Amino acid sequence: MQREYLLRLEKACQVARSAGALALDYYEKRDELAIDSKGLQDRVTLADQEVERHIYHKIIEAFPDDGFLGEEMASGEPLNLVEEGTWVVDPIDGTDCFIYGIPCWCISIAWMQAGEAKIGVIYDPLHDEMYSASPGQGAELNGKKLQISSATDLSDGITGMGYSTRVEPIASIEALQRLMEAGGMFNRCGSGALSLAWVAAGRLIGYYEPHINSWDCLAGIVLVREAGGWVNDFLADDGLTRGNPIIAAAPGMVRKIQMVSGYSS
């Protein structure tokens, strides 16, 4: 593995773990957190902001020339996107689950270079599950290689389905109908990052969300691809700052998950 990937992967795992410990402290005291609204069904708390500040300072201390894009822009620094290397971070993905005490949230840290997501780390502190991946190294969970699903039909497993008020409900309703009519079953856990990690781990056979932000999915995209799965070209048309649909599938499920999502190549 190239040294620059190795150094960043190791740091990303180390920082995800320390950020996870900080997030857990807030999670245990979540009833004391003020909940702010960023829009319809889009919440944020001091925990998101403080965890992002922690990640920002630890990462930039180690790699001062890298860029950084965080969901909350909590560092107070201007947005800094660097072609040679930019970190894309969701400090707490699954914010609603975190706020309401649903044990389904994570830390998502990705590193991009030359317009491609190269390193992905997703840490679930509640279950102590560290997902990590880098170019050509495969994808791992707590140091063990991930085994993506061998499913070939929608009835062979569960498909993750994300939804947010960033798009009209019809896109999700029609996708759910196509999935159900084909004998599939859906799971919406509230964290796109964890859902993608579960595709890479073989727990889900695919994942679709009509619109997702880059900080929610870039780390998961690296995990799915390095585990041998397929993901749409999420970064096309400025997906980094505008978001895009996300379609991810186990190798034998690509056409079926594309059908559910209404994707046309």
Ligand code: LIP
């Ligand atoms: C969440 C995403 C999820 C989406 C939610 C929300 P957050 O990110 O991970 O896929 O469906 O609406 O955007 O806001 O918890 O960081």
